[in-house]
Amino acid sequence: MKLGYSILLGEYSDADDLDYTACKDFQIVCPSCREPIFKVVRTETEEIHYLSHYDKEDAYIQNCELRVKSIKQNDIMKNNLLARDQRLKYFLQILKEMTIEVICETENKENTIKKLDGIIKQKALYEMMKLHFRVASKIDLRGKEKDAMMQVFDEYREDTSDDFVKTTFGFEHQKRIAFDMYQTICSYTAKNNYFFLFSAAYIFLMNRFHLRFKEDSDMKDWELYLFESMNTLLNCSKEKGLSIIRDLIGYKLNPPYVTVPGRSLHFKLATEISHEMLGTLLRLRYFEWLQKLRDSKSQLSQSIH
Numbered sequence: 001m002k003l004g005y006s007i008l009l010g011e012y013s014d015a016d017d018l019d020y021t022a023c024k025d026f027q028i029v030c031p032s033c034r035e036p037i038f039k040v041v042r043t044e045t046e047e048i049h050y051l052s053h054y055d056k057e058d059a060y061i062q063n064c065e066l067r068v069k070s071i072k073q074n075d076i077m078k079n080n081l082l083a084r085d086q087r088l089k090y091f092l093q094i095l096k097e098m099t100i101e102v103i104c105e106t107e108n109k110e111n112t113i114k115k116l117d118g119i120i121k122q123k124a125l126y127e128m129m130k131l132h133f134r135v136a137s138k139i140d141l142r143g144k145e146k147d148a149m150m151q152v153f154d155e156y157r158e159d160t161s162d163d164f165v166k167t168t169f170g171f172e173h174q175k176r177i178a179f180d181m182y183q184t185i186c187s188y189t190a191k192n193n194y195f196f197l198f199s200a201a202y203i204f205l206m207n208r209f210h211l212r213f214k215e216d217s218d219m220k221d222w223e224l225y226l227f228e229s230m231n232t233l234l235n236c237s238k239e240k241g242l243s244i245i246r247d248l249i250g251y252k253l254n255p256p257y258v259t260v261p262g263r264s265l266h267f268k269l270a271t272e273i274s275h276e277m278l279g280t281l282l283r284l285r286y287f288e289w290l291q292k293l294r295d296s297k298s299q300l301s302q303s304i305h
Helices: 073-082 088-103 109-121 123-137 144-159 171-185 188-215 221-233 238-250 265-283 286-304
Strands: 003-006 011-014 037-043 047-053
Touching: 088 109, 088 188, 088 265, 088 286, 109 123, 109 188, 123 188, 123 221, 123 238, 123 265, 144 171, 144 265, 171 188, 171 265, 171 286, 188 221, 188 265, 221 238, 221 265, 238 265
Parallel strands: none
Antiparallel strands: 003 011, 037 047
16 A cells, blocks of 8 residues: 555655654554554565555455455565564554553552463463454444543543643644554554553553542442452453453443443443543643654764764
């Protein structure tokens, strides 16, 4: 394909105008399916610049209208070699770095990373993550669903302090980038970033429950049960964890704690995690990342000259 879409800039870019690191730096994705892509230059009679999906077998949306359907495995391997140091992990690492910067303002980064890694390694929680991802990846984020997500962003800001977005970008710009970023992490190729944000949201909710447990003697029975269940899920066998998840599914709630009578405590937890995942994406310092990127490229240019 010739055009890619930059999540951070909110613009379409022509392959001819991009260097090999641009897809990573500016989070350039397929304009159609929002999966990560990479730059390739093929030399025939002249240089041909284009953008390519990663391996079709690793893609959630395998029939993207912009994917080269006739590409063969040998061609894929050649493309990956031509892409030089472009690897999917570099593309995905950017979001993780920005997330760590935001959630580690009052906590050691190494400790936080260990916590996140620990959650992902818990087999029962990993099963919960996969189910959460399957549901999220099938939602068509257009029309009413997009409007609903934008409303969640607005509500998140209202529920937090006015200065929670410590960035130079305006709130509407933050919402646009957060929405685009969420679309990408819901693609199969970027699911590890979905799991990473899920883990960050899980830690946030646990910390919030912990504070309430210490300070609020009026916690509801279902809140205490959920806090205990979440805490146990952090360190238990897969069998024990799946048993806890089944119990959460069987535990029913009614308004005002849920909007629909008979919703399960598992549904409540999944909703809270989704809410915090979106809130985390909304709080990331996208402008500062682009500023840092510009400064580093400027310093590199000066050193060359």
